[in-house]
Amino acid sequence: MTESVAPSARRQATRDRLLEAATEVFVEEGLQGASVEAICSRAGFTRGAFYSNFDSKEELFLVLLEREFARQSAELQDTTDELAPILRGQSCAIGPEQAAEYIAQILAPKGDTTAWYVLETEFCLLAMRDREMSAGYAEFLSRSHAAIVGPVESALAAAGRRFTLPAEHALAILGGEYERAIKITALSGAAAPGGVDELARRISEVLFAITEPI
Amino acid sequence: MTESVAPSARRQATRDRLLEAATEVFVEEGLQGASVEAICSRAGFTRGAFYSNFDSKEELFLVLLEREFARQSAELQDTTDELAPILRGQSCAIGPEQAAEYIAQILAPKGDTTAWYVLETEFCLLAMRDREMSAGYAEFLSRSHAAIVGPVESALAAAGRRFTLPAEHALAILGGEYERAIKITALSGAAAPGGVDELARRISEVLFAITEPI
Incomplete structure (x- = not known):
């Protein structure tokens, strides 16, 4: 053995x-x-x-990206597991302002998100010029939203809501908001004006537009 | 003189x-x-x-980016001007499927969108590492959605709908869908599965979620 x-x-x-x-x-x-x-x-x-x-530093980077994403997904699962009983315990329906507070808790920065974003942009640029790298990366991107559908839908259900769009599409929209905020932060060299609270308010706004009470 | x-x-x-x-x-x-x-x-x-x-090739690139965006905005204005009387002439309310057909017309590719996306990604990467470049680029990004609010809201009004989110936020969501489709196309080295029609269907889906009848 x-x-x-x-x-x-x-x-x-x-x-x-x-x-x-x-x-x-x-x-x-x-x-x-x-x-x-x-x-x-x-x-x-x-x-x-x-x-x-x-095979290459690029292949190693894709492994790192997968690990970082798995870490973030596990964290999201933990946070939504903690939130679910609190959400279910609410005596009346949750509104956008209250939802924004919970979302801010979920989004609270852990680790160097900006450095990762810069590296991922660099990788994306290389991948767009290299057919071999792009296949693995495109596959990672398409898997990434699917992996967080579970925890997000559980948290929504605990709050008494469900998506009105296909879950993968809804997650792509929420992911787009998150990525845009990171991009602005990376470009401004500091947290965007309003930071996590402003991002949480925007995500809550669109979340109420693309969900309905169960 | x-x-x-x-x-x-x-x-x-x-x-x-x-x-x-x-x-x-x-x-x-x-x-x-x-x-x-x-x-x-x-x-x-x-x-x-x-x-x-x-001052530099990067400054020249930002001028090119602004020109390309101005060209695209003017084209959008022309297309929505042409569509508005057709939309107003509809005898009954437009549904998501019909809207997707009009959106596909608006999105029909003109020029080399993928090449521009690769160049803009390269520029973004340089800007994230250079405070001077990033200020001009961040300012361009924040102006870019505001510039197309007018034609988009006119087309919506002609179709009897209006945004339920602040227009700038709604445009950021629609712009995010568009950018994601270009990214996948640039990575796959070919048009995304379903191409413009699939993108138009997704944009129509979210458009109906974030608008309401007037």
Whole structure:
């Protein structure tokens, strides 16, 4: 048993260390500026270790993007699980202002969202010029909204509402609002005017337009 | 009179030729790949002529972006002006399916939308790392939705509907749908499945959710 498990665990540890080192180097140098050498040197590995785990730094980045998205989805699930009994306990129907307060709690920034957005934009640009990368990225984008339909619909149901549009379309609209806010923040170099509260108010506004009481 | 007008007209001609040459070079080489030398050489001018008109290729690009947006806004105005009497002439209220047909007419591709999207993404990435560029771009983005509120609200009014959200917010949502479709097209290297008709159907769907009969 030990014989066959050990190499796999060691391999996973190598992958994890490369992923962590790459995150640091990407944030510091950008996706284009980061070299495989710099990532290996930060992780304390050879180029051989890198290439036995990843085909390229772009493939590694897509793995990081998937991990970051999985982390955010799990967080969303936790937050909506906590909110659901509170929402169900409300004695009267929730209005847009109250919903905006809950949405602000869900959106409260965790980690460096702006740095991720800059890196993802860089990746998107590379992918638009590289057919091989774009296939994986397009597939990730189409999966990403589907993955958060569950927690969002549960929270809505707890608040006594449901989407009037197909859930995937509704999530794309809400995701678009979120992305636009991050873009403005990344461009202005500071939180957008009004910050999370303003974004939550806008999301609540459109949420009431595309949902109805159950 | 001739004395003072002639230099200005010549200056405008120089600017126009530089802008046209830059468009070609940007589409061929990308924003980062294009050099001021290549733009000057294509236009048949010296670097001196370039720098007496623009501070940098990035500043020139922002001028191109504004021109392209003004062209698209004028086209939108023309199309909605043509549609308005047809919409007003309808004997009964327009439904989502019929609206989608009109929206498909408005969205029918003109020019190389994908090439522009790739260039704008490249510009956005540069702007997120350069405070000077980002101010002008953020200002352009915030103006861009406001500029098309007029024609969109007129077309809606002709169809007997009005937004239930603030117009700027509603336009941001519709613009987000459009941008997402261009992004998927740019990534897939071909028109998205269903193309303009699918996009028009989605826009119509959300349009009915965020408008009401007058």
